[in-house]
Amino acid sequence: MVSHSMxxxxxxxxxxxxRSKLESKVTARxxxxxxxxxxxxxxxxxxxxxxxxxVFVPYEILNSMGVSGMFIEFFGAMLAGSxxxxxxxxxxxxxxxxxxxxxxHRTIIGAAMDGLIPEPDVLIGASIPCNGGVKxxxxxxxxxxxxxxxxxxxxxxxxxxxDYLTDQYKEMIEYVENETGRKLDYDKLKKTIKxxxxxxxxxxxxxxxxxxxxxxxxxxxxxxxxxxVLLQGTKESVEVAKLYRDEFKFRVDNKISGLPEEKYRxxxxxxxxxxxxxxxxxLEEKYGANIVIDxxxxxxxxxMDENNPLRSLANRIITHPIVGPVDRRLEVITQLxxxxxxxxxxxxxxxxxxxxxxxxxxxKDALQKIGIPLIHLDVDCVDERNYAxxxxxxxxxxxxxxxxxx
Amino acid sequence: MAIEGGYGFxxxxxxxxxxxxxRRLHDVWKRYVSTKFIHILDxxxGNLxxxxxxxxxxxxxxxxxxxxxxxxxxKEEDIKNAICIYNISRLLYNxxxxxxxxxxxxxxxxxxxxxxxxxxKVEPEVWNEKIKQLIEEKKSxxxxxxxNKNPRILLSGSPLHEIEFIKFxxxxxxxxxxxxxxxxxxxxxxxxxxxxNLISSLSEAYLTRTPCARMMQIKERADQIIKNSEKFNVDxxxxxxxxxxxxxxxxxxxxxKILVENGLSVLFIESDGGLGDVNQIRTRIxxxxxxIKN
Ligand code: SF4
Ligand code: SF4
Numbered sequence: 001m002v003s004h005s006m007x008x009x010x011x012x013x014x015x016x017x018x019r020s021k022l023e024s025k026v027t028a029r030x031x032x033x034x035x036x037x038x039x040x041x042x043x044x045x046x047x048x049x050x051x052x053x054x055v056f057v058p059y060e061i062l063n064s065m066g067v068s069g070m071f072i073e074f075f076g077a078m079l080a081g082s083x084x085x086x087x088x089x090x091x092x093x094x095x096x097x098x099x100x101x102x103x104x105h106r107t108i109i110g111a112a113m114d115g116l117i118p119e120p121d122v123l124i125g126a127s128i129p130c131n132g133g134v135k136x137x138x139x140x141x142x143x144x145x146x147x148x149x150x151x152x153x154x155x156x157x158x159x160x161x162x163d164y165l166t167d168q169y170k171e172m173i174e175y176v177e178n179e180t181g182r183k184l185d186y187d188k189l190k191k192t193i194k195x196x197x198x199x200x201x202x203x204x205x206x207x208x209x210x211x212x213x214x215x216x217x218x219x220x221x222x223x224x225x226x227x228x229v230l231l232q233g234t235k236e237s238v239e240v241a242k243l244y245r246d247e248f249k250f251r252v253d254n255k256i257s258g259l260p261e262e263k264y265r266x267x268x269x270x271x272x273x274x275x276x277x278x279x280x281x282x283l284e285e286k287y288g289a290n291i292v293i294d295x296x297x298x299x300x301x302x303x304m305d306e307n308n309p310l311r312s313l314a315n316r317i318i319t320h321p322i323v324g325p326v327d328r329r330l331e332v333i334t335q336l337x338x339x340x341x342x343x344x345x346x347x348x349x350x351x352x353x354x355x356x357x358x359x360x361x362x363x364k365d366a367l368q369k370i371g372i373p374l375i376h377l378d379v380d381c382v383d384e385r386n387y388a389x390x391x392x393x394x395x396x397x398x399x400x401x402x403x404x405x406x
Numbered sequence: 407m408a409i410e411g412g413y414g415f416x417x418x419x420x421x422x423x424x425x426x427x428x429r430r431l432h433d434v435w436k437r438y439v440s441t442k443f444i445h446i447l448d449x450x451x452g453n454l455x456x457x458x459x460x461x462x463x464x465x466x467x468x469x470x471x472x473x474x475x476x477x478x479x480x481k482e483e484d485i486k487n488a489i490c491i492y493n494i495s496r497l498l499y500n501x502x503x504x505x506x507x508x509x510x511x512x513x514x515x516x517x518x519x520x521x522x523x524x525x526x527k528v529e530p531e532v533w534n535e536k537i538k539q540l541i542e543e544k545k546s547x548x549x550x551x552x553x554n555k556n557p558r559i560l561l562s563g564s565p566l567h568e569i570e571f572i573k574f575x576x577x578x579x580x581x582x583x584x585x586x587x588x589x590x591x592x593x594x595x596x597x598x599x600x601x602x603n604l605i606s607s608l609s610e611a612y613l614t615r616t617p618c619a620r621m622m623q624i625k626e627r628a629d630q631i632i633k634n635s636e637k638f639n640v641d642x643x644x645x646x647x648x649x650x651x652x653x654x655x656x657x658x659x660x661x662x663k664i665l666v667e668n669g670l671s672v673l674f675i676e677s678d679g680g681l682g683d684v685n686q687i688r689t690r691i692x693x694x695x696x697x698i699k700n
Contacts, residue, residue: 096659098676100650127451131425134451134622135656142660150622152450152457155423164460171456325446326433352650354426362433 004118010082011040028243029221035236036227042068049121049180052140054133055226056126056320057151058169058313060192060233065173066182067122072136074227076104079111080274080382088114089383102352103382105136112140119144122179124172126151128323129355149175153317155324165314192233193306199232202241204299209248210292211340214257215265216248219280219291221258223272226296263288264403267337269295269347269363270356275384282393287400293340298332326359330366337372344373344403351380373406375399408439418443418475420468424620425653443475451621454613461609469605482604489598489608491530498537499594505544506583507638510554512544515561515582516573522590523569554581557698560635562586563646564654568679575644578691583638586631588618619654627657628664635670642671642698644691649678671698
């Protein structure tokens with residue numbers, strides 16, 4: 001049994017080390033990770049209540065209520081990144097959790113069982129991207145004897161659907177008020193929408209800059225950028241987005257490319273591999289292969305209306321390409337492939353994931369139509385116990401070789 | 407099978423947004439199988455106050471999609487009629503199912519699963535008539551059941567379509583007396599109220615029925631298992647999850663805890679639902695059977 005002081009220490013150290021690095025030199029990536037570390041530390045700050053969530057919940061609302069939201073998949077990823085997922089996977093497996101389900105969730109369940117995470121004040125799970133997320137949150141809630149507030153994200157974009165989600169957000173606010181005694185600061189919420197729109201503009205520029213050949217970013221600059229959702233609607237998010245924009249613009253203006261010699265431009269589908277692996281470094285250094293776009297970094301939503309924050313937030317999530325039938329997602333993937341002039345795409349086909357592994361044929365067909373090859377890695381992105389780097393590398397090498405003859 | 411034309415006889419398919427796998431099946435079906443009518447119905451889970459209103463809208467959307475497909479309106483009285491017929495089916499099933507309260511049960515799980523499976527294939531009126539007859543027959547003659555003192559089992563878990571699977575459990579020497587499955591007795595545990603807003607009655611009935619694992623209400627789910635275990639006087643519960651079925655797999659540890667705390671003996675098994683490699687589960691079921699006999 002560990003205590004969550006270990007976690008507190010982890011975030012604290014991360015924050016301190018990044019702060020000193022930032023003092024010597026500011027880079028967008030450093031600043032981004034620093035802000036995330038601060039959010040990590042915030043779960044130990046008594047001025048905030050804690051909310052454990054799945055990834056697609058409106059953090060803007062939580063922030064405006066003094067609730068620090070944290071999505072469990074991020075924790076799964078973080079534990080994998082620090083080499084600790086195996087331990088927690090073993091714990092959850094020993095308690096009867098099946099190895100067929102997603103290891104992001106099994107890791108955090110194991111960690112919660114082991115006492116690593118502090119008690120949540122609220123738990124909020126959304127039905128998208130996956131049912132497993134809500135289930136995992138339920139199991140975590142049971143450890144603390146708490147129930148989960150569920151957000152049903154309608155699978156079709158209709159005015160009724162947006163109404164339904166907006167009404168659920170209102171119920172969610174009531175739930176949070178009841179559980180924490182904290183009230184929603186409506187002016188603050190309106191401000192989050194303003195920040196959100198500002199950050200959105202910068203991020204669109206960031207993405208557009210990455211369409212340049214060669215790309216100003218390397219494979220790691222925007223790695224796991226989905227965590228940005230934790231910052232959304234804050235002043236810091238605007239600053240981070242602007243830093244990225246400035247940095248990439250500078251590189252483009254000065255003909256500095258992210259990778260010294262970019263030979264292959266790749267798209268990554270869904271999430272990256274979370275444990276430490278030198279896969280991408282080898283791809284970059286040995287083959288000049290660069291991830292120029294991550295599917296999940298696409299900005300899909302329209303600017304939001306400050307005077308209608310709840311509805312705008314509902315609209316943003318309902319229109320996410322991963323919500324509902326796969327059609328919209330395939331359109332986005334196809335569009336990204338063309339806009340970023342990619343040579344090939346990589347889908348980790350994460351074990352047990354119906355979004356990543358489950359849609360493999362559909363991705364393949366969609367990309368094939370525009371002549372872009374796709375490789376499925378069939379790897380578990382969090383569980384490194386069965387990871388066979390040699391084998392994966394051999395397949396990737398063959399894939400790149402094929403790209404060169406395309 | 408569908409891609410190869412095995413479901414060519416279907417006029418339409420209605421999917422339900424029950425889980426990630428089902429959504430993907432809908433995606434794949436739409437692309438690779440040429441069924442004329444394809445629709446997906448979004449059913450909310452968990453918190454139901456707003457959900458019921460939303461489900462009404464979803465039912466109305468389905469209704470107009472069907473009307474468009476058949477180029478004719480679906481009248482209020484048609485819906486009333488259908489609700490009535492299906493309510494009768496459920497009543498009849500439950501009458502028949504109560505024969506399993508006897509020890510040994512007066513009807514086998516294998517034959518009941520066959521009856522359930524027929525229900526999904528034939529006109530409900532035809533099915534109702536057949537079941538009425540069957541109930542009469544059972545009433546009049548002394549049922550020809552093999553006398554046995556086999557342990558009584560409630561079967562719960564992911565949907566099962568293989569009647570062979572149930573027979574397999576029976577052959578091991580267990581009497582399955584209730585299927586807490588979306589494809590078994592639980593399916594018939596629903597009653598739609600007559601009202602002047604039938605769509606709303608339907609919505610309420612489906613959202614408040616005994617939940618399956620997908621509805622995220624494990625406590626209510628466990629309560630029903632416990633209640634039916636008492637009602638059917640069972641000796642043990644077998645919970646079967648399909649491989650990769652997150653919906654049920656994630657419930658296993660928590661459900662086990664609740665059921666065991668309530669004095670039930672439970673066996674959790676996982677398989678792909680077929681009878682390909684059953685040796686390992688056979689041994690476990692046999693051991694379980696031995697255990698609950700004592
Ligand atoms: S990887 Fe797939 S299953 Fe796992 S959390 Fe993400 S969407 Fe859900
Ligand atoms: S059996 Fe499980 S995975 Fe399959 S459709 Fe049902 S809930 Fe989904």
